[in-house]
Amino acid sequence: MRRRILIIGLGLIGGSLALAVKKGYPDTTIIGYDIDPQASKLAKSLQIIDSSVSDLAIEAPQADVIILSAPVESSIKIIDKLAEMPLKQGCLITDVGSTKQTVVEKGNQLFEKGVYFIGGHPMAGSHKTGVEASRERLFENAFYILTPTSEVPNSKMIQLQNILKATKAKFIELDPETHDRFAGLISHLPHIIASGLVHQVARQGEKEPLVSQLAAGGFRDVTRIASASPAMWRDILLHNRDTLLTMLADWKEIMHDVEQMIIDEDSEKIFSFFAEAKNTRDQLPSKKKGALMPFYDLFVDVPDHPGVISDVTALLAEAEISITNIRIIEAREDIMGVLRLSFRSEEDLNLAKEKLIDQMYDTYEAP
Ligand SMILES: NC(=O)C1=CN([C@@H]2O[C@H](COP(=O)(O)OP(=O)(O)OC[C@H]3O[C@@H](n4cnc5c(N)ncnc54)[C@H](O)[C@@H]3O)[C@@H](O)[C@H]2O)C=CC1
Ligand SMILES: O=C(O)C(=O)Cc1ccc(O)cc1
Numbered sequence: 342m343r344r345r346i347l348i349i350g351l352g353l354i355g356g357s358l359a360l361a362v363k364k365g366y367p368d369t370t371i372i373g374y375d376i377d378p379q380a381s382k383l384a385k386s387l388q389i390i391d392s393s394v395s396d397l398a399i400e401a402p403q404a405d406v407i408i409l410s411a412p413v414e415s416s417i418k419i420i421d422k423l424a425e426m427p428l429k430q431g432c433l434i435t436d437v438g439s440t441k442q443t444v445v446e447k448g449n450q451l452f453e454k455g456v457y458f459i460g461g462h463p464m465a466g467s468h469k470t471g472v473e474a475s476r477e478r479l480f481e482n483a484f485y486i487l488t489p490t491s492e493v494p495n496s497k498m499i500q501l502q503n504i505l506k507a508t509k510a511k512f513i514e515l516d517p518e519t520h521d522r523f524a525g526l527i528s529h530l531p532h533i534i535a536s537g538l539v540h541q542v543a544r545q546g547e548k549e550p551l552v553s554q555l556a557a558g559g560f561r562d563v564t565r566i567a568s569a570s571p572a573m574w575r576d577i578l579l580h581n582r583d584t585l586l587t588m589l590a591d592w593k594e595i596m597h598d599v600e601q602m603i604i605d606e607d608s609e610k611i612f613s614f615f616a617e618a619k620n621t622r623d624q625l626p627s628k629k630k631g632a633l634m635p636f637y638d639l640f641v642d643v644p645d646h647p648g649v650i651s652d653v654t655a656l657l658a659e660a661e662i663s664i665t666n667i668r669i670i671e672a673r674e675d676i677m678g679v680l681r682l683s684f685r686s687e688e689d690l691n692l693a694k695e696k697l698i699d700q701m702y703d704t705y706e707a708p
Pocket of ligand 1: 350351352353354355374375376377380410412413415416439462463464465467468469470471472570573577
């Protein structure tokens with residue numbers, strides 16, 4: 342039987358997930374639902390979904406998997422609605438919201454119905470909104486955080502990762518509280534600050550219009566994210582309230598310190614403020630998407646020879662080192678190919694390196 346996946350909320354993220362999953366699993370039937378009939382219509386005409394429904398109560402009970410991809414507050418309300426519906430036993434429900442604690446708390450109420458909720462957050466996106474901005478490869482190489490609670494059986498986590506692996510994202514498990522602290526710091530607080538900068542320029546621009554015209558270049562770069570969906574960001578702030586209140590207090594303290602340095606004309610402290618920030622910024626993992634955690638990737642030169650991949654994997658399996666991802670980067674005839682092996686930790690990476698070098702493999706890490 343073809344698996345039915347219901348996507349609720351056909352915007353940038355719902356549409357991008359639909360495209361990635363359809364590409365990975367062409368036999369899956371993807372049904373879309375959106376409160377805005379125009380979004381459903383557009384998703385169908387762009388062939389992002391197979392069909393749309395106008396009544397959630399008709400489709401939800403038939404779905405094997407339900408993905409909630411509306412703004413956080415709406416997703417929570419949808420969970421309340423799902424709780425009233427006769428869902429398929431074993432149905433897997435996940436969300437993509439940028440905050441996790443309140444959504445997961447609500448999702449946990451579904452377990453007594455014989456369905457499973459696993460919180461999720463793909464750490465990639467854009468300031469663009471709407472299904473027309475969807476991209477099949479939006480999540481490629483990005484981190485995808487999953488926040489399963491203790492009620493979630495392993496088999497359901499595996500099922501979810503099997504579906505979402507079509508996104509080619511890298512999975513990380515966090516508890517909802519840790520997720521919200523991390524996301525607050527690296528995403529939500531910066532968003533508030535970017536929007537705050539825009540407000541400050543706008544206020545001045547009312548008096549001196551030239552200033553807004555000059556606000557190109559660097560200003561545009563650091564404030565790009567302020568063009569994102571206000572509804573989505575309203576919900577994020579309301580659902581990460583305590584974390585953000587603490588972080589805003591810390592931020593004000595840092596700004597207060599800067600203010601004092603300027604008042605004191607303390608050139609040494611001002612220099613250090615920038616030098617330390619530069620140093621830290623320069624050391625962030627330089628991957629295209631997401632700077633939450635480093636990758637533990639090892640590259641191995643392998644001869645173009647049958648069985649070479651199983652030789653490498655068997656060697657590591659024997660040493661009980663688990664590989665989280667494996668990819669052949671280049672394998673043309675008669676030349677060496679390159680195998681990219683990803684590990685969970687630096688310790689696993691170093692151990693793997695040792696074992697491979699022992700067997701005369703050439704290994705190297707990303708610069
Ligand atoms: N935009 C981004 O870069 C990222 C967003 N997220 C999360 O993904 C979720 C969706 O964000 P986007 O796709 O960017 O927003 P979007 O604005 O592009 O799409 C949201 C869609 O949800 C629909 N919707 C709203 N309430 C609904 C309801 N009650 N029932 C059904 N549909 C409803 C809207 O009509 C809209 O089509 C949010 O929870 C956000 O926090 C996560 C990662 C990145
Ligand atoms: O536009 C960008 O650079 C983003 O950072 C998009 C984004 C917005 C919200 C998220 O929860 C995750 C990613």
